Amino acid sequence: MIPIPPPGPRLFGPLLAELRSARGWSQQRVAAELCAASGVPTLTRHEVSRWERQRRLPGDFWLGWLAVVLGVPGELLAEAAAHSRRLGAVPAAVDRAGSRARLALLTLAHRWAADPTGAALGGPLAGHALTGPAGGGSRPDREPAGPAPDLVPDEPPLAGVTGGPAGPVPGRPAASAGGDLAELRRWDDLLGGADLAGHGAQRLRRTARAFTVAGPAGRRRLLPGLAESAQLAGWLAADAGDLTGGLDGYRLALRAAVAAGDPAFAGHVLGSASHLLAGAGDPVGALTLARIGYAGARDAASPGLRALLLHRVAFAVALAGRPRAARPALDAADRTGGPEPGREPPWLYWLDEAELAALTGRTLVALGRPGPAVPLLGPAARGRDRPRRAAVYGGWLARGYLQLGEVAGACAVAGEALLDVVRSGSPRAVGQLTEVRGRLAAHRDEPAARRYAGLLTAARPYLPVGAAGGPGAARSRRPPSKPRQGGTTRSAGTG
Template sequence: MTPFPPAEPRPPRPLLTEPRPLGPLLAELRSARGWSQQRVAAELCAASGVPTLTRHEVSRWERHRRLPGDFWSGWLAVVLGVPGELLAAAAAHSRRLGVVPAVVDRAGSRSRVALLTLAHRWAADPSGASLGGPLTGHALAAPGGAPQLAEHGAETRATDRLPLDGRRTGHALAAPGRAAPGGAACELLAGRAAETAALAELRHWDDLLGGADLAGHGTRRLRRAARGFAVAGPAGRRRLLPVLAESAQLAGWLAADAGDLAGGLDAYRLALRAAVAVADRGLAGHVLGSASHLLAGIGDPPGALTLARIGYAGCRDAASPGLRALLLHRVALAAALAGRTRAARQALAAAERTGGPGPGREPPWLYWLDEAELAAMTGRTLVALGRPGPAVPLLTPVARGRGGPRRAAVYGGWLARAHLQLGDVAGACAVAGEALLDAVRSGSPRAVGQLTEVRRRLAAHRDEPAARRYAGLLAGARPYLPRGAAGRPVAAGSHRPPSKPGHGGTTRPAGTG
C-alpha cells in the first residue's frame, strides 16, 4: 500500500477556521471544487494507488456514517488541497459530538443514549448506587421507562413492556391464558440450576443458528426471568439476579444478531443494571463489550469505543484473562473504525499481552472464546486499519473452518475485504461466495450485513468477471437469506430448537455473546 505523502501546509480558507464536523466540511470542500463524490473517489484512488475506494465510502464520510482513517485522511488533505491538521481537527470534533449514524432510527437513538448514560453512571460510581437506588424491580427499570422486549414477528402483548416494578400484582404481569407469575417466581427459585442449564443450552444453539431463529427464544426466556423477579421477595430477588442478568445479556446478543437495534440495546441496559446489582463486574463489562460490538456493526464507532472503554475499565481488575482480551479487542475494533489508529494498535498490543483465555479461569458464558477467535479478531481490526497483509493468515483459518456457520460468514466477509484491499478481486469474490453459503446456513442478518458491505465495495470492479459472478450468486441467494428487524421481521421461533443440541459441548464456537 502506498504511504500518503505529507501535505504541504496551506492557509485554510476563512470560512473553515471554526471547528466543524468532518462530514459537512468534506461536502463543502468537494462542492467548492465542483466535484461529485465519484470524482473525489477517483482522485483518491489515483493519488494513493489503491483502487478499491468507491463513491459510497465518500458518501458515508459526508453523512457521518463513518470517519476516514489516518490513511484516507492524509490523501483527502492532498486531493482537496487543505492542511491535514484541518481534517484531523474536524474528525476530532465529530468524535466529541458522538454523532449517531443515519441508520439509527428514533427508537434506536433513545436506546443508545440511555445505555451510554447508564454506562457513564457506572463508570462514575462502580457501586451502582447511581443506577437506580435500592435493589427492587423498579430500580432495574431503565431511565425513562422499562426496556422494550417485543417478540420478533409476534403481536404486541400486555407483557411486551416489562415494568419490573414490585408494586405491580401478579395478575398485572400475567399473560393471557397463563398462570400468575407468583408461581413462575417459585418455579424459577426452585429450579435455578435448571434455568442456568437452559441458558447454557440456548448459548450453544447460538453456535449453530442466527438471531433470526433464536431472538424470540431469548426474549421469552428473559420475560420469564423478569416476571419471576418482579414478584419475588427480597431474598428471592437476590437469588434470581444472576439468572436475570445472564438472560438479558443473551437476549440482547440474539436481538442484535437479528438486526433489532433498539431491542438489543434495551436488553443490554437491563443486563447492566442486573449485573451491577449482583456485583458481577465481569459480566457488567461483558455486557458493555457486547453493546459496543453492536454499535460498531451499525456504523457508530464513537459510541462503540465509549462503551468498550468503560466496560474494560470497569472490570479489568476482576476480569479473567480471556475477558480482558475480549474487551481490549472490542476497544481495538471500535478505535480502528473511528480512525483512531494509535489507540487501536495500543489495544491490540495490550490484548496480546494478556495471553488469551486461562484454562479453568473463564466464566461459563465465555466458553466460546479461544485462540482462533482472538486471532480472527486481530485480523478484523487490521483490515479496518488498512493492513490486509498480516490480516489474511489470521482470518483464513476461521473463515474456512467448519462447525460455526455464522462465525465463518462474518469473518469471511472481513477476509474478502482484506483481499480487496490487496487488489485481489478474484480471491475476494471466492471467499465472499463461500461466506454467502455460510450466511444462508446460519440465519444471521449480521452475517448478511458483512457480505452486503463486500458487495458494495465490489461496485468499483463490477466489470470484472469474478465480480459479476458474485453479484449473480448473491442475487440468486437473496430469497434464502435471513432478514431481521431491519427488513421484514422474521418470525422467531418458527424454527424451534430440539430439546438438546445435536453437538452438545463439542460444537465449535461461532462467536457467541
C-alpha cells in the same frame, strides 16, 4: 439537589440553560466539567453556548456526559433534543434508528463509571425494561407452554438490591443461569438471530416474571440469571438486526450485573454493546462503551475477558480512524494472552485462540493493513462447523483480499461466506457481505465479480431477514429440546 423540570416536551436549549443556572454554573464551568468527566479536553464554552441557543444539538456522546455532570436522567435530555429536532429548531442532525436506546445505555455506562458501586444507577428495574427485546422483537412461532403472563407494568422495586452494592450470592456462582440458558447459548453456535431472537426474548420474559414476583432474597438470587438472560437476549436481538432491542437488552443486563456485584459480567455486557454499535456505524459510541467496560471490569476479569475487551477497544478505535491508538490496544490484548482453562467464566466458553486471532485480523483490515490480517482471518472464516462466525469473518477476509487487489480471491471467499449466511440465518452476517458487494462495484466487469453477483442473486430468496425488515420479519425455528449429537461444543461467538 437540582430540581427536575416538570414533565412535558421541552426545547433542549432552554432546558440546558435552566439546569445550568440551577447549579449556579457558567457556560465555561459546564464546559470544564464535561472535559474533566469525559477526558476530552477540546470542548469550549462556545459549544455550550451553541447548544443553549440551539444553533447545534449535542450528539449521543455529549448528551450522556451532560446527564452525568448535571445529575439528571439521560432520557430527559434525549427527549428535549428529539423535540427540538421535530420542531425544526435546529438544523437536521444525523439521528439513527435506536438513538434513544443508545443514549440511555451510554448514560447508564457513564454513571457506572462514575460510581462502580451501582448507587449512581439508582431506581428500580422498570417493568418495561424487564421485557427487554421482547417488547418489539420477534417471537417464536410456537410458545413452549402457552403465553407468558404480562409483567407488572409499573416499576417493581429491587427491595434494596439496586440502591447500592449487592455482592454475589453466597454459595451460588455469579454466572449460573440455568441449564436452559446454557443450552440456548449453544444453539447460538449453530443458528443466527433470525431463528433464535424470539426464544431469547421468551427466556428473558420468564426470568423477569420470576424476578418480579420474588421476595427480596429471591430477587438477589435471581439477579445473575437475569443479567445473563438479558445479555443473551440482547445479543440475539442484535444478530437479528434489531438494534433497539439489542441495546434495551444490554441496558437491563448492565443494571442487573451491577446490582449482583459482578463487574466482570458488566464489562462483558458493555463490550457486547460496543460490538453492536461498531456494526451499526457508531464508532464513537462503541469506543465509549468499550473503554468503560474494560476500565470497570479489568480488575475482576479473567485473562480471556480482558483480552476480549481490549479487542473491543482496538476495533472501535480503528473504525474511528485513529490508527495510532489502535496499535497499543492490540498489543495489550496480545500481552494478555488467550483464555486460561479453569479461570474463564462459563458464559465465555466460546472464546478461543482462533476467535482472538480473527478479532486481530478484523481490526487490521479496518486499519488498512491486509497483509498480516489475511492469515489471521483464514482459520475462522473457513470453519464450516461454525457458520455464522465463518460468514462474519469471511466478509472481513474478502475485504482484506480486496485491499490487496486480489479480486478473484475476495469473490471466492465471499461466495463461501454467502453460503454460511444461509446456513446460519444471521442477518448481521448479511451486513458484512453487503459491504463486500459495495466494494466490488469498482470491479463489476471482472469475471469473478460477475460470478459472485450471479451467486448473490440466486441466494437472495434464502437470505435471512431480521428485525430491520419489520416487526416479526425474522424467521424462527423451534430448537429441538436437546442439541443434536455431534453439534459444536465451541461457538461462533455469543458475544
